[in-house]
Amino acid sequence: MTDRLEAQFAFLKEADHLKSVLRASRLIDDSRFENSAEHSWHVMLYALVLADQAEPTVDINRVLKMLLLHDIVEIDAGDAPIHGNVDYAAKAAEEEAAAERLFGLLPDDLSHEFKDLWRDFEAGESAESRFAKSIDRIPTPITNLEIGGGSWVDYNVTLDQIDARVGTPINTGTPGIWSWLRPKLATWFARNAG
Amino acid sequence: MTDRLEAQFAFLKEADHLKSVLRASRLIDDSRFENSAEHSWHVMLYALVLADQAEPTVDINRVLKMLLLHDIVEIDAGDAPIHGNVDYAAKAAEEEAAAERLFGLLPDDLSHEFKDLWRDFEAGESAESRFAKSIDRIPTPITNLEIGGGSWVDYNVTLDQIDARVGTPINTGTPGIWSWLRPKLATWFARNAG
Numbered sequence: 232m233t234d235r236l237e238a239q240f241a242f243l244k245e246a247d248h249l250k251s252v253l254r255a256s257r258l259i260d261d262s263r264f265e266n267s268a269e270h271s272w273h274v275m276l277y278a279l280v281l282a283d284q285a286e287p288t289v290d291i292n293r294v295l296k297m298l299l300l301h302d303i304v305e306i307d308a309g310d311a312p313i314h315g316n317v318d319y320a321a322k323a324a325e326e327e328a329a330a331e332r333l334f335g336l337l338p339d340d341l342s343h344e345f346k347d348l349w350r351d352f353e354a355g356e357s358a359e360s361r362f363a364k365s366i367d368r369i370p371t372p373i374t375n376l377e378i379g380g381g382s383w384v385d386y387n388v389t390l391d392q393i394d395a396r397v398g399t400p401i402n403t404g405t406p407g408i409w410s411w412l413r414p415k416l417a418t419w420f421a422r423n424a425g
Numbered sequence: 426m427t428d429r430l431e432a433q434f435a436f437l438k439e440a441d442h443l444k445s446v447l448r449a450s451r452l453i454d455d456s457r458f459e460n461s462a463e464h465s466w467h468v469m470l471y472a473l474v475l476a477d478q479a480e481p482t483v484d485i486n487r488v489l490k491m492l493l494l495h496d497i498v499e500i501d502a503g504d505a506p507i508h509g510n511v512d513y514a515a516k517a518a519e520e521e522a523a524a525e526r527l528f529g530l531l532p533d534d535l536s537h538e539f540k541d542l543w544r545d546f547e548a549g550e551s552a553e554s555r556f557a558k559s560i561d562r563i564p565t566p567i568t569n570l571e572i573g574g575g576s577w578v579d580y581n582v583t584l585d586q587i588d589a590r591v592g593t594p595i596n597t598g599t600p601g602i603w604s605w606l607r608p609k610l611a612t613w614f615a616r617n618a619g
């Protein structure tokens with residue numbers, strides 16, 4: 232039992248470092264960039280509040296667990312900004328190695344459970360994963376609309392790029408939210424485009 | 426439906442401010458104080474990893490929802506440091522008003538569900554709440570042991586105070602963890618006391 236607790240706490244201590252991984256997105260008061268731990272908390276809140284937008288078969292408890300774990304690999308692999316120039320194959324390999332090392336700190340039962348949840352999220356094929364991946368994309372545009380563009384300005388993003396990179400996953404998992412959000416984005420880009 | 430979404434997003438935008446509520450606890454690399462949003466993420470991870478330490482009847486999914494919501498009242502009421510001088514009756518009244526305002530931004534069904542979860546957590550009487558309140562107390566001593574005392578040094582805390590303020594809730598919800606942790610704390614305080 233002591234060995235088990237030591238392994239559990241080794242993982243929990245290592246996980247603390249997710250609080251120091253910075254994202255390209257910002258707080259809603261535009262005071263600083265957001266870190267991946269507080270982002271993970273916020274997307275879980277988004278999932279619980281917006282659960283009525285999920286397909287009826289979605290198990291919201293599994294979604295919450297996925298989102299709790301979904302960014303932990305960034306402790307080793309870093310955040311890949313959605314509008315940055317990212318080598319996705321190299322990033323996927325880095326994240327797979329990160330999952331092995333980080334979840335590998337846990338006792339075997341938990342290590343397998345967490346890797347399965349993370350791989351299910353990454354694959355984007357289950358109903359829970361489609362919903363979770365949609366939810367993961369919603370907070371940044373909501374915040375950017377409040378703060379005069381945020382990462383859209385930093386990365387010189389167009390509405391076409393938003394449609395492809397943000398609209399596709401949101402519309403896949405939560406089409407009702409995309410229908411509500413898309414006109415707000417169109418208005419913002421019409422007023423602020425290059 | 427649009428009105429419902431507007432209310433859901435009004436709450437989710439307001440909740441962003443939990444990322445700016447600072448606690449007396451620190452990151453495990455001692456680089457800065459921790460905020461209540463990233464703390465909320467971390468305690469959910471603690472709960473999931475340490476679920477085998479809960480009483481057998483505990484519904485871990487309800488615990489995760491409680492911990493997701495448990496500190497949102499701090500947006501209005503602030504964090505009450507466990508070793509600070511706090512007027513607990515005044516703080517409870519502030520937190521109740523905060524729960525009414527913040528959860529009141531939501532549609533009625535969600536507002537009631539979230540207030541019930543928060544009040545259950547605060548009351549500390551259900552098996553889920555006992556476990557959640559125990560989990561909420563565990564990360565700070567784990568971190569303080571790593572960083573040379575942290576908030577114990579800032580607040581000049583004694584082992585007797587730790588036993589009362591931290592030991593009591595941890596031992597109530599997760600006695601197996603308190604049995605494992607208490608000797609480590611005794612050793613630290615024996616070496617570093619006054």
Ligand SMILES: [Ca+2]
Pocket residue numbers: 464495496561
């Ligand atoms: Ca707390």
